[in-house]
Amino acid sequence: MKFKFRLAYYLFGLLLGSMFLAFFFKEKKTEFCYLPNCRVLKDLRSKPITYSDATTAKFAENWVSLEDIKKTLQHGDVDFSKSNVPMDKGKLYVVEGRNANNEDIMVEVINYSDRVIVKDVKKE
Template identity: 40%
Template sequence: MKLAYRLAYFSGGFIIGIAFLFFILSGKKTSCAYGPESRTLKNIRLKERAFSESTLNVLRENKMDTSVVSLLLEDGDVLFSESNTDLDSCRQYVIEGEISKKNLKITVENCEKLATVLEAQVTSNH
């Protein structure tokens, strides 16, 4: 088979495959979380969340509510160097990011079915 025919068959199959994926996956909430940070944040986002009393107090003092934690889990950065990922049952992750011109840093205990925000720190961003 000539090279031109091979390229034509390959191109035709490639275009059909791309069109198939485009129509099948369009409109759905599909995502590809390949990096460890993306996988960690997605795993925490999908679980039921609980908040410690100290976390709620810190958020109240800074005129924030628990929705800022949801925003942080979308756009925050996981600090693996400060996290305790060696635990067997519930690993602890430190996540930080900027919300409403303030730096928010939280510690999350990520268990099998529940993610608990253990503590929060808010600092001004000057």
């Protein structure tokens, strides 16, 4: 069989396989989450979140909101040099993100096996 026919069969099979995979991944709503930053953020989002007194006091100052913290836990960057520190039978993680005013914020969370506590929110 000539090369151009083999290439055509290969590309046709590749197209069918890609369409098949796209259909199943779209139906299952899966996401690629194997990188360390993505895995930590997904773990933090999967547990119930509570807020410390210091965090609720920051909400009253109106420079950060609950929505800003949720977006930071969705799209933020985990600072691994300051994170994964044992604290109160859990682990402290520092997540950097932005608030609604496009200012840099730093969210400190304590990750327990059954819940997440937002310890503090700071401006950078």
